[in-house]
Amino acid sequence: MRGWRTAVGVVLAGVMLFPVYWMVNVSLTRTGDLRADPPHWFPWNPTFEGYAAALGQQLPALATSLFIGLGTVALTLAVSLPAGFALARLRPRGGRAVDFLLLVAQMIPAVVMAMGFYAIYIRLGLLNTVPGLIVADSTLAVPFGVLLFRAFMAGIPGELMAAAQLDGASTWRTFRSIVLPLSRNSVITVSLFTFLWAWSDFIFASTLNRNSDVIPITLGIFRYIGNNTTQWNSIMATAVIASVPAAFLLVLAQRYIAAGVTAGAVKD
């Protein structure tokens, strides 16, 4: 039997993805059938009322999340690309200390960061603002970005850079015209993760933006659950819609994801 591994793999993936299936199933279930016992294993009479309600109410939140995600990606790249290049290529004094700081930075719980940001934002008037959330969300990604860019850029052949320098290119020019184009894959990886983390962030949104009219989708769903314990089809429909970017990126950039995680974490 050659196919047994495939068969087992399909079963395992099915078990793993059951919650995702269930989310989609509930999102299509009619309100009257939600309390059915036993539950309906398939959406026999699918309804899109959940999706209609979700789109009707959560569209602005989705737009906000998109905007926050893109802003966070821009900020993260601006900070971590040059730093990764410096650490990989320019061998600065104290480079090891920076490595250590980045490791420690990843150990700080988001709750602690949230309290610190809250205390600062309340003074600066950044509470309940989108820029404030972009800055806070970027802290989830910057250490990861620097470490990943450093690992990637260390692998670019030194001759390419040496040749550019011989032709009289400045370090900045070498960075811009040689290193950045070659780093495209790692830029995609970091942007992908940064966007997903910002899109999924709940802690910063729930602490730094909770009294705002402009809320991201995670907070939108959370409030939805709080105000609405019966319309689980609408809640799950919103959840499905909020998952679309993840699904989309997964299909589009699958190979970058695996490469990114491993480059960032396993570097012995």
Next chain:
Amino acid sequence: MTSTRTAAALARPAHRAPRRPLQWTALAFLAPLLVYLLLFYAYPLYRNIELSLHDYTPRAFIQGDPEFTGLENYRAILTDGAFLRALGNTALFTLGSIAVQYALGLALAVFFHRRFRLSAVLRALFLVPWLLPLIVSASTWSWMLASDNGVVNAALRAFGIGQINWLTSPDTSLLAVTVANIWLGVPFNLVILYAGLQNIPAELYEAAGLDGANAWQRFLRITFPLLRPVSAITLLLGLIYTLKVVDIIWIMTRGGPADASTTLAIWSYREAFGTGQPDFSPAAAVGNLLILIAFAAGLVHVRLRKETP
């Protein structure tokens, strides 16, 4: 005056010139990161330590005139009855999560290490739980584990098991959030361990096969020992990540019922943001304890890595 300056200018390049210009360039490229770390990590962290050493009432928080209390917040927390409970919950949640998700991730990595039809597609599907927003996964699990009409209880009923109040009973709420967290953590473990497996030379397995080693012996003698460094970093990252978890637990149980699923991170979050009455000082103290725990784990890891060849 001029001569000394020239002399100094001449003397310095003699032993530093080749590195000097590059050092400034390096610093220029690092500057955004250094400023960033200072403003958005060091300063919030400093504010947090400051919060924990004062008695910040909501009024003092706005007016900025809190009373300095030294380590009083820490003393209060360590002697609070809730502390041991939260510490125990944190240990159960964290160690339970990383042990199970590591074991499952490793088993799956070994399974997918052999090429077979659809293996790449199936392996990609395993990433889905990890990429979904936590609020999505957590609310889905809440609905699945609901007491009356959750699908889990419905399935258990088919086996004659009566209703379990997963999220609302103090006996099971910690287990329920741990299961959800394990589900979220398996993909990460799978990806890293799978990459680690790919770095083990195939010849080793061939040689072992020639020597008549069976699959289990090959796993025990080759895979597991050679995977040790990768396993160590996987477990460390899992530990650091799991210690910090707030969203899943908060969304599913809010740490309840009666603190049954309150971890240190949840305790901190609740004190600061979970009630209408923010109490930042004790919350900051709990948060700082969490950092110390994560840091200690990091040091142990570095230590162990130095000792293993």
